Amino acid sequence: MTDQIPPNSYRTLPDERGHFGEFGGRYVAETLMPLILDLDREYRAAKADPAFKAEFDDLLEHYVGRPSPLYYAERLTEEIRSRAPKGKGAQIWFKRDELNHTGAHKINNCIGQILLAKRMGKTRIIAETGAGQHGVATATVAARFGLPCVIYMGARDIERQQPNVFRMKLLGAEVVPVSSGAKTLKDAMNEGLRDWVANVHDTFYIIGTAAGPHPYPELVRDFQSVIGTEARAQMLARINRLPDLLVAAIGGGSNAIGLFHPFLDDPDVAMLGVEAAGEGLDKRHAASLAGGDPGVLHGNKTYLLQDEDGQIAEAHSISAGLDYPGIGPEHAWLKESGRVDYSSVTDTEALNAFQLLCRTEGIIPALEPSHAIAAVTKRAVEMDSDQIILANLCGRGDKDIFTVAEALGVEI
Amino acid sequence: MKRLSAKFDHCRADDRAALVAFITGGDPTPADTGAILDALVEGGADIIELGMPFTDPMADGPSIQEANLRSLGSGTTTADLFAIARDFRARHPAVPLVLMGYANPMIRRGPGWFAEQCVEAGVDGVICVDIPTEEDEALGPSLRELGVATIRLATPTTDEARLPAVLEGASGFLYYVSVAGITGKQQAAQDSIEAAVTRLKAQTDLPVAVGFGVRTPEQAADIARVADGVVVGSAIVELVGEHGSNAPGPVRDYVRTLADAISTARTAKG
Ligand SMILES: Cc1ncc(COP(=O)(O)O)c(C=O)c1O
Numbered sequence: 001m002t003d004q005i006p007p008n009s010y011r012t013l014p015d016e017r018g019h020f021g022e023f024g025g026r027y028v029a030e031t032l033m034p035l036i037l038d039l040d041r042e043y044r045a046a047k048a049d050p051a052f053k054a055e056f057d058d059l060l061e062h063y064v065g066r067p068s069p070l071y072y073a074e075r076l077t078e079e080i081r082s083r084a085p086k087g088k089g090a091q092i093w094f095k096r097d098e099l100n101h102t103g104a105h106k107i108n109n110c111i112g113q114i115l116l117a118k119r120m121g122k123t124r125i126i127a128e129t130g131a132g133q134h135g136v137a138t139a140t141v142a143a144r145f146g147l148p149c150v151i152y153m154g155a156r157d158i159e160r161q162q163p164n165v166f167r168m169k170l171l172g173a174e175v176v177p178v179s180s181g182a183k184t185l186k187d188a189m190n191e192g193l194r195d196w197v198a199n200v201h202d203t204f205y206i207i208g209t210a211a212g213p214h215p216y217p218e219l220v221r222d223f224q225s226v227i228g229t230e231a232r233a234q235m236l237a238r239i240n241r242l243p244d245l246l247v248a249a250i251g252g253g254s255n256a257i258g259l260f261h262p263f264l265d266d267p268d269v270a271m272l273g274v275e276a277a278g279e280g281l282d283k284r285h286a287a288s289l290a291g292g293d294p295g296v297l298h299g300n301k302t303y304l305l306q307d308e309d310g311q312i313a314e315a316h317s318i319s320a321g322l323d324y325p326g327i328g329p330e331h332a333w334l335k336e337s338g339r340v341d342y343s344s345v346t347d348t349e350a351l352n353a354f355q356l357l358c359r360t361e362g363i364i365p366a367l368e369p370s371h372a373i374a375a376v377t378k379r380a381v382e383m384d385s386d387q388i389i390l391a392n393l394c395g396r397g398d399k400d401i402f403t404v405a406e407a408l409g410v411e412i
Numbered sequence: 413m414k415r416l417s418a419k420f421d422h423c424r425a426d427d428r429a430a431l432v433a434f435i436t437g438g439d440p441t442p443a444d445t446g447a448i449l450d451a452l453v454e455g456g457a458d459i460i461e462l463g464m465p466f467t468d469p470m471a472d473g474p475s476i477q478e479a480n481l482r483s484l485g486s487g488t489t490t491a492d493l494f495a496i497a498r499d500f501r502a503r504h505p506a507v508p509l510v511l512m513g514y515a516n517p518m519i520r521r522g523p524g525w526f527a528e529q530c531v532e533a534g535v536d537g538v539i540c541v542d543i544p545t546e547e548d549e550a551l552g553p554s555l556r557e558l559g560v561a562t563i564r565l566a567t568p569t570t571d572e573a574r575l576p577a578v579l580e581g582a583s584g585f586l587y588y589v590s591v592a593g594i595t596g597k598q599q600a601a602q603d604s605i606e607a608a609v610t611r612l613k614a615q616t617d618l619p620v621a622v623g624f625g626v627r628t629p630e631q632a633a634d635i636a637r638v639a640d641g642v643v644v645g646s647a648i649v650e651l652v653g654e655h656g657s658n659a660p661g662p663v664r665d666y667v668r669t670l671a672d673a674i675s676t677a678r679t680a681k682g
Pocket residue numbers: 104105106130131132133134208209210249250251252253254255256320321322366368369394395396
């Protein structure tokens with residue numbers, strides 16, 4: 001059924017100009033425009049080429065370790081039920097994308113994009129990274145395909161994600177610190193675009209989230225949709241029904257759209273995207289949908305944290321991967337269309353959820369999905385005990401133990 | 413817009429290229445910009461490009477990035493920028509002034525609002541770095557409706573097949589970005605510039621101005637031999653960075669060396 005598009009489908013966008021309603025598009029400098037058009041042509045051709053899909057699927061299975069398990073979190077469910085009124089406390093399931101090679105969902109997209117780079121004859125890879133997960137995943141596929149790789153990373157993120165910086169270097173990537181602006185993900189993306197515009201002929205820019213100029217939001221979504229496609233089939237195979245609610249954390253929105261998209265035309269499946277509320281929505285945060293307005297940045301029109309003059313605000317989250325003042329354009333559209341709900345979770349709530357999952361399930365999650373888990377715990381107590389929540393456990397927490405230790409006042 | 417065509421006509425009659433000078437508005441402070449703009453005119457600039465500061469100038473190199481940060485750091489607002497333009501227009505009724513910048517500050521209050529502000533402040537044209545022809549409707553129609561020129565960029569990657577689309581709706585002049593890259597130090601080879609200008613001229617009657625990486629009078633003169641305009645930005649912005657509030661003197665002297673070189677370029681060697 002997922003292949004048949006019903007007439008009022010939520011799965012037909014973007015249009016051929018890359019627009020999701022008023023969002024998306026290709027707001028790039030003229031120098032990049034011919035390349036963006038090239039990439040679009042090549043992506044259409046790859047999509048229609050069974051050999052491309054075969055190679056993608058093969059690498060996902062044997063290199064990444066897919067399909068990732070679908071897991072019923074029994075002890076977390078019991079813990080929530082013990083706090084809930086009688087008859088309440090939904091079943092909590094996780095899509096275990098933290099078990100992927102390199103420890104997060106980011107690798108799914110990187111495999112797809114490096115295959116495109118190869119197809120286009122590009123010989124040099126660049127990427128931006130926040131938490132370092134996308135940087136690690138990019139450095140990994142660049143090593144696997146023997147291509148030189150430069151990763152732009154905010155100087156502030158380099159400080160708080162040291163293990164990943166070292167990982168990227170082990171993998172042979174050059175990590176370039178970016179000291180402009182807030183020294184985080186947004187600034188790294190600016191630097192990625194500057195590199196690309198100066199090296200258009202040989203360089204492929206592997207964007208790490210479902211944002212940027214068209215066709216990036218579409219192709220990142222398509223590569224990440226393996227998450228939702230697998231989860232949907234696994235749910236049906238295991239318990240012969242679909243979940244009532246999907247939950248995923250949102251930085252730029254790639255793991256969330258990857259989980260949501262294959263379910264968008266299942267009307268009984270509700271969806272919740274969780275933004276980072278940082279210190280609180282009235283203080284420093286990274287919740288672009290909750291606290292932003294539509295605008296143009298990094299090649300697309302979407303919700304942005306900005307002032308009344310259109311200057312971009314600095315985002316804040318304890319999670320480097322969510323610390324971005326924008327969001328992928330498809331989420332902006334899904335919000336306006338009402339198909340997906342969006343909420344936000346603070347640093348403190350995410351830290352609590354992080355510890356809760358460690359203790360109840362023996363899983364150390366990344367700080368990004370800890371936001372999703374915090375939202376799950378809030379929703380689950382309100383839902384009936386025969387209902388099902390499926391959350392995306394999109395990354396493991398090894399990279400975050402230093403940040404968490406510091407936040408908890410522990411010295412290691 | 414009329415001021416732009418009158419200026420190019422005037423330069424053509426003099427058999428010389430127009431000197432287009434860029435600075436970032438509000439750098440180092442909004443109060444300093446007026447005197448620096450006057451220095452550009454006194455030094456012999458024909459057309460002024462006033463940069464609108466933006467937090468994320470992703471097509472700019474370090475010099476202009478820093479200028480943006482200096483300007484925003486001293487609190488420059490969009491209202492300040494239009495006030496600077498309005499005051500300039502009052503002092504220099506005939507000198508064309510165009511705004512250059514990024515999409516988000518331009519469309520923040522709606523494209524219609526922005527276009528009206530341009531008209532009211534005497535701005536002749538707008539160059540928006542990250543609105544290519546494909547996204548023209550985000551701003552272009554509002555500007556053209558009020559007679560504000562939409563100045564398009566062509567680059568080394570703009571091929572023959574694409575050029576007509578870039579030219580559609582273009583007005584004022586065509587800005588040829590001579591290197592695939594960011595603003596700053598890199599400069600294109602003269603023969604590639606010459607070939608590009610010839611290629612562009614075959615498809616448009618708009619004046620063609622060439623910029624990116626132009627810093628010496630010699631480079632300016634070389635380009636002036638083949639193009640209708642020479643754009644200089646980072647080199648002037650660096651002087652502002654170095655001299656701050658005392659920039660008008662050094663800026664005037666430097667711009668004069670460019671203007672002199674351009675004015676004799678075609679007769680000297682041509
Ligand atoms: C584990 C993990 N989850 C989520 C994100 C946020 O990105 P997105 O919203 O694109 O999934 C990141 C980004 O680095 C990440 O590392």
